[in-house]
Amino acid sequence: MTVLGTERPVVVPVGVPRHIDGDDARDFRALADVFNTALHHDLGLDHLRWDAAEMLPAWQDQTDRLQAAFLAWKDGRPAGALALTAPREEGATELEFDLLALPDARRDGAVEDALLQRLLAEAARLGRTHVQTYTLHRADAGGERIGSPTGFGSVPVDRYSRFYRDHGFTLQQVERNSILDLTAPLDRVQELLATAEAAAAAGPHYRLRTWTSPTPAPWRAEFAHVISRMSTDAPFAGLTMTEETWDAARVARRDERLRAGGLLVSVAVVEHVPTGRLVAYNELTIGADRTRPTNQWGTLVLREHRGHRLGTLVKCANILRWRELVPQSPVITTFNAEENRPMLDVNEALGFTPLTVAGAWQRVS
Ligand SMILES: CC(C)(COP(=O)(O)OP(=O)(O)OC[C@H]1O[C@@H](n2cnc3c(N)ncnc32)[C@H](O)[C@@H]1OP(=O)(O)O)[C@@H](O)C(=O)NCCC(=O)NCCS
Structure with missing residues (x-):
């Protein structure tokens, strides 16, 4: 008998579907759904969305970049998602990832922990020593903050910064996500x-x-x-x-x-x-x-x-x-490093205004 809510998450790879509307694309579409639900919950905004149909061609042709993803299944449904991407150039050591759990599957942290363990195992298997991710935060978030080592920008101390800090990641850079009103x-x-x-x-x-x-x-x-x-x-x-x-x-x-x-x-x-x-x-x-x-x-x-x-x-x-x-x-959205004054000068002059903040984290093994 399965007792709902106590089952351990099971992490399963997501295959590459032939067509986005096919039955074989169910997990692939679920991946985007998990990310979008989590992002919308965290930011209260939906200007940054994953789109499965847009993503698929980069998965079907991986000549230039490697792509992979996993779903964490719990209580019979996808409860968290992990997507990896990495350069294929000779000698590349980095691997970038996104990892999010559905809001109602976060209580004990088991979903995120299971996905992070899978991420580290994949990085080791692929020989990637530098794993990197971006956390997203609202620009108006209050409270304690962690400053960027560049001296420009900071991120709030929230569940994401704590999670990565507690798992051996270091904040490397802070980016400003701003928008320009096209209306x-x-x-x-x-x-x-x-x-x-x-x-x-x-x-x-x-x-x-x-x-x-x-x-x-x-x-x-x-x-x-x-x-x-x-x-x-x-x-x-x-x-x-x-x-x-x-x-x-x-x-x-x-x-x-x-x-x-x-x-x-x-x-x-x-x-x-x-x-x-x-x-x-x-x-x-x-x-x-x-x-x-x-x-x-x-x-x-x-x-x-x-x-x-x-x-x-x-x-x-x-x-x-x-x-x-x-x-x-209605708008253009852009990301710029907080220390990138030449680019920010141009964007500020054009009328771009800050909306969210991205923290770039890296763990070296
Ligand atoms: C941002 C960028 C496009 C601006 O280039 P540009 O149009 O030539 O810049 P401007 O002509 O407006 O330059 C204004 C001044 O800043 C200087 N400047 C421009 N980019 C600079 C940089 N990256 N570092 C230091 N100084 C810079 C210029 O030399 C100029 O100095 P001056 O007034 O003494 O002559 C350019 O710096 C760049 O390509 N950066 C790397 C790519 C990048 O960061 N892209 C954005 C990623 S989000």
């Missing part, structure tokens, strides 16, 4: 675009280009280069981050995964005309439901081309383009 007039974006155009025009010969994914074939190799710099040039504080290897074929695989997942991606880039090289980029994305929040992905200017407001240029140009492409999306 208000974008006059400020127009003004900043004009300033950035003037600054860029005063420097070397630059040309702004935009496209909607897939990446035009002639630009794939160049786009691969600027995307790869995101893994080396953005601030990661004490987090171990493998330098990603990108080429035109990887860009094409990524475009195909994004298409298969129903994502719309708008890209703004800057070409350095004398060399024909791309030196800056910005990406905005949204899933099949175009009324959802828009995600801001990478923004980057190559080091040797900084100081010409190219970051502002690609950002503003893409936001204004996006308003035409996806007028139904």
Whole structure:
């Protein structure tokens, strides 16, 4: 006889389904449901959601990144979820994960403990010594806080920070998640675009280009280069981050995964005309439901081309383009390290306002 509420959780791997609507996708869909229920409960917000249909192509084609997940079953239902992702580059030591339990399955911590044990076992099996996760907290959370070792930002001492601190993780960095209201007039974006155009025009010969994914074939190799710099040039504080290897074929695989997942991606880039090289980029994305929040992905200017407001240029140009492409999306959401002043300066000037806080934790074995 099973006594409800006392059964130990059982952790079971989630398989890769063929199609998102199939019976074999039940656990895969449950994974997203667990994360979404837990996130909504914790934050009282739903601007950050897992979407199983969007995720599936990255699971079916794991050429470039490893993906895996587990459900913790308790009392006949999925009560907690663990998702892992890791770079496949030679010598990579890190593994990033998300781990959450349903609100009504948290009382004794057994679900989270079981998933964490599984995570550590998987990391050991895969030879990954640096396991990393992001905890999410409301920006207005009060009480005691843990400061980022970077000196910028802090996270509240809540059940998540306590859980990771008690299990050998150290806070490495704090990120600010902010949003930009797309329903208000974008006059400020127009003004900043004009300033950035003037600054860029005063420097070397630059040309702004935009496209909607897939990446035009002639630009794939160049786009691969600027995307790869995101893994080396953005601030990661004490987090171990493998330098990603990108080429035109990887860009094409990524475009195909994004298409298969129903994502719309708008890209703004800057070409350095004398060399024909791309030196800056910005990406905005949204899933099949175009009324959802828009995600801001990478923004980057190559080091040797900084100081010409190219970051502002690609950002503003893409936001204004996006308003035409996806007028139904109400906000853009973005994450920036609290110590990333150059990027925060741009976002604050545009009118982004803080909504949640992310703590980056790492455990080294
Ligand atoms: C954020 C970023 C796009 C801004 O680049 P940019 O558009 O060239 O910046 P600006 O032209 O507005 O620069 C303003 C000033 O800050 C300086 N600056 C820009 N980025 C800087 C950086 N990462 N570190 C130190 N100084 C920087 C510029 O040299 C310039 O100085 P100046 O006024 O003395 O000439 C760029 O720093 C970058 O690509 N960073 C790495 C990627 C990244 O962090 N992306 C965001 C991840 S969330």
